[in-house]
Amino acid sequence: MEISDRELFTEQVREHHAGLRGFVRSLGVNPLWVDDVAQEAFIVAYNRLEEFDRERDFGAWLRGIARNLVINERRKDARRKRILSDNLTDVLLSTSSVAEDDEGGVGDTGLAKLNALRECIRTLPEKSLQMLKSRYEDENSAQKIAEEIDMKPPAVRKALERVRTSLRNCMEERMNLATSS
Amino acid sequence: MESRNPNEDLLQEFLNGDSSEESLRRLTEAAAEDPSLASQLASELEFSELIRQSFSGAEVFAAETFESALDYQEMTKDELIEKACEGSISREQSDQLVKMLWEDPVAAKELRDRLAFDEWLREAVSGSKREEAFLESLETRMWAETKEDHFVEDFTERLEKEIAAQEEATGNIVPMPPAFSRKRTTAQMNGVAAAIAVGAFFLVQQFTGGTGTEKSVATVAKSSIDAEWSNETLPGDEGEILPGRYELKSGVVSLQFVSGGEMTVEGPAVFTVAEDESAFMYHGVAMAKAGDSKNGIPLQSKGLRVSESVPLIGIDARGEHSTAAIAFSGDGGVCLPDGGKCRSLFEMEAVKADRIRDKFVAIPFDPEPFSKTWELLAGVEKNMGSVRIEPPGTKIEASDSLDGKNEVQVFVENDSFYPDHDLEVDQIQLGEFAGAETNPGQALQASGELRSYLLQLWPSEGGDGEEVEASLTFDHPVVGVIYSSDRLAESDHSVGTAITHVGEEFNSGRGLDSGSDQILLSDDRRTINLKLNGGDLEVDQIRVLVALN
Numbered sequence: 189m190e191i192s193d194r195e196l197f198t199e200q201v202r203e204h205h206a207g208l209r210g211f212v213r214s215l216g217v218n219p220l221w222v223d224d225v226a227q228e229a230f231i232v233a234y235n236r237l238e239e240f241d242r243e244r245d246f247g248a249w250l251r252g253i254a255r256n257l258v259i260n261e262r263r264k265d266a267r268r269k270r271i272l273s274d275n276l277t278d279v280l281l282s283t284s285s286v287a288e289d290d291e292g293g294v295g296d297t298g299l300a301k302l303n304a305l306r307e308c309i310r311t312l313p314e315k316s317l318q319m320l321k322s323r324y325e326d327e328n329s330a331q332k333i334a335e336e337i338d339m340k341p342p343a344v345r346k347a348l349e350r351v352r353t354s355l356r357n358c359m360e361e362r363m364n365l366a367t368s369s
Numbered sequence: 370m371e372s373r374n375p376n377e378d379l380l381q382e383f384l385n386g387d388s389s390e391e392s393l394r395r396l397t398e399a400a401a402e403d404p405s406l407a408s409q410l411a412s413e414l415e416f417s418e419l420i421r422q423s424f425s426g427a428e429v430f431a432a433e434t435f436e437s438a439l440d441y442q443e444m445t446k447d448e449l450i451e452k453a454c455e456g457s458i459s460r461e462q463s464d465q466l467v468k469m470l471w472e473d474p475v476a477a478k479e480l481r482d483r484l485a486f487d488e489w490l491r492e493a494v495s496g497s498k499r500e501e502a503f504l505e506s507l508e509t510r511m512w513a514e515t516k517e518d519h520f521v522e523d524f525t526e527r528l529e530k531e532i533a534a535q536e537e538a539t540g541n542i543v544p545m546p547p548a549f550s551r552k553r554t555t556a557q558m559n560g561v562a563a564a565i566a567v568g569a570f571f572l573v574q575q576f577t578g579g580t581g582t583e584k585s586v587a588t589v590a591k592s593s594i595d596a597e598w599s600n601e602t603l604p605g606d607e608g609e610i611l612p613g614r615y616e617l618k619s620g621v622v623s624l625q626f627v628s629g630g631e632m633t634v635e636g637p638a639v640f641t642v643a644e645d646e647s648a649f650m651y652h653g654v655a656m657a658k659a660g661d662s663k664n665g666i667p668l669q670s671k672g673l674r675v676s677e678s679v680p681l682i683g684i685d686a687r688g689e690h691s692t693a694a695i696a697f698s699g700d701g702g703v704c705l706p707d708g709g710k711c712r713s714l715f716e717m718e719a720v721k722a723d724r725i726r727d728k729f730v731a732i733p734f735d736p737e738p739f740s741k742t743w744e745l746l747a748g749v750e751k752n753m754g755s756v757r758i759e760p761p762g763t764k765i766e767a768s769d770s771l772d773g774k775n776e777v778q779v780f781v782e783n784d785s786f787y788p789d790h791d792l793e794v795d796q797i798q799l800g801e802f803a804g805a806e807t808n809p810g811q812a813l814q815a816s817g818e819l820r821s822y823l824l825q826l827w828p829s830e831g832g833d834g835e836e837v838e839a840s841l842t843f844d845h846p847v848v849g850v851i852y853s854s855d856r857l858a859e860s861d862h863s864v865g866t867a868i869t870h871v872g873e874e875f876n877s878g879r880g881l882d883s884g885s886d887q888i889l890l891s892d893d894r895r896t897i898n899l900k901l902n903g904g905d906l907e908v909d910q911i912r913v914l915v916a917l918n
Binding site: 201205206210211212213215216219222223230234272273276278279280283301302306309320321329330345349352 | 464467477478480484492493494502507
């Protein structure tokens with residue numbers, strides 16, 4: 189394999205790993221297996237790098253590989269499946285696109301979105317941050333979080349929803365700002 | 370007796386899952402021509418599916434499903450989506466959600482976005498930890514799946530710089546770990562070899578205990594010439610290591626513990642040594658060899674601790690969130706910290722303790738991160754010329770990894786053994802080069818502990834036939850050199866070599882029998898110089914025996 193191919197691949201891993209994981213998750217892959225599927229997509233891409241047409245969008249090609257891996261999951265034995273539900277993945281696949289112009293989707297801007305999101309999280313009040321960490325870092329359910337902080341589960345769900353909405357708005361604002369500047 | 374229809378056999382084969390491609394093709398053709406066979410095939414397949422379903426027990430849950438159906442009708446789409454994102458959605462709720470989403474593609478798109486957003490939240494909240502874990506894990510998998518293709522270091526190194534720069538710019542929540550665990554490229558390894566070729570290692574005087582009130586637990590026995598300690602954490606004036614924290618900024622050092630164990634550390638490294646002669650690696654690469662007591666040095670890092678002593682073990686604690694461990698010799702055990710899970714670690718096995726996932730992951734056996742620490746442990750203090758010290762566990766066989774280069778491979782054949790009878794070695798004159806030719810030999814008395822090295826120059830197709838020069842200085846005196854083919858073969862058993870390619874044909878030409886190769890043993894019996902004819906079509910092997918006591 190050419191050195192330049194490796195360099196290209198290195199660049200692409202840096203550029204796409206965050207977005208690819210979001211894309212994989214958006215197809216209904218079990219959160220525990222998201223990294224695994226995304227890594228497999230990178231490995232397949234690396235092994236087929238010679239087939240990649242440099243005129244094409246690498247991110248879209250990568251997402252196409254990931255999409256096929258997820259499609260294949262449906263054929264697996266239930267115990268080995270990395271998706272939550274065949275039917276759910278079917279419907280999510282039907283609305284998914286690997287194209288780069290997937291408006292508002294999880295395309296090539298994944299890394300920029302992630303960075304924007306990180307900046308937004310820094311502005312969160314302590315309690316919201318604590319709840320968010322419990323949910324997304326420690327993988328606790330709303331029920332568990334409610335027990336931890338002595339709140340009712342619906343209230344925790346509502347609070348998480350508010351935090352998410354605020355973070356999404358913040359992220360989009362920052363993305364828009366970055367685009368306009 | 371009634372003869373059986375051949376199509377029936379084909380059908381049974383198919384139903385039993387025994388069809389070959391050929392028989393499947395024949396069955397397909399027969400079914401296309403015979404509608405009754407096609408019908409029978411369809412019927413049998415339908416029945417097979419019924420049998421399959423009966424095992425899945427789907428109908429058992431029918432009542433439960435119905436009850437659940439009554440419940441989930443009260444849930445809104447948003448609630449179902451929330452449950453799906455949370456991972457707590459039941460099968461029935463999932464079916465209901467799917468039904469809703471098929472009817473409302475916009476909602477399906479919303480769910481996809483929400484799932485992706487959740488994934489980013491996970492990553493953003495965990496700072497760089499998850500990113501690093503992902504890349505380290507990808508690195509491991511790429512290594513496993515692409516084997517010799519060492520592209521991974523390049524991108525890991527670049528990512529390390531870029532992520533560090535990003536985090537500096539954004540002031541991320543979680544501080545960036547100092548470095549990713551990464552392996553050296555072949556080019557880097559060649560750089561290492563070149564550094565050593567100018568005589569990088571030297572023996573530091575063997576120290577004997579500290580002079581302060583505190584008792585030293587170890588001494589610095591050897592250092593590479595580029596070894597540099599942090600000023601705040603220097604060993605004592607005479608190399609004594611008192612219990613405490615040490616920072617090695619660069620180079621490699623070897624610590625000889627009072628109980629007999631030896632540990633080599635490659636900088637940059639931060640470690641502590643305790644009174645009980647245990648060592649905790651906060652950062653860096655270390656190898657530990659058990660001494661005579663065979664108890665070993667209890668090694669620990671933030672990621673793992675060695676729970677059952679391994680005679681020769683290496684740990685790579687350069688990753689902030691993971692530690693790799695390799696058992697180079699013998700079996701033992703490792704545990705996750707803080708009373709975490711333990712597992713056995715067998716000889717030639719490598720594992721990575723993943724602190725984020727709090728588990729051990731099996732990784733490919735890759736001794737390269739330990740090449741520098743191993744050189745000091747192997748007892749070769751200095752090497753010059755075309756020399757490669759092979760890592761422990763390397764099979765002594767035809768090397769296909771020399772890429773046409775003429776290099777003398779150095780294997781530690783047997784780290785320690787007591788010969789049970791005298792060994793016949795070749796005669797060698799001290800202090801001057803002499804042709805290695807047929808000689809009457811001499812007896813090496815079986816009177817002490819020996820270590821055996823095998824030096825090997827494998828004929829290389831891409832080699833240019835030029836003379837290969839190599840020089841090796843050992844940390845113990847050389848008491849015997851064997852370069853005749855017959856004596857090499859005779860001593861294989863005594864030495865207990867792991868050589869894999871012996872055989873009558875091989876044995877007849879493995880030594881330096883042609884007379885065109887030259888060998889010199891220095892007056893102090895520590896250094897062997899070789900001038901080998903690189904154009905030979907047969908392998909050149911030399912066995913070097915050093916006395917440990």
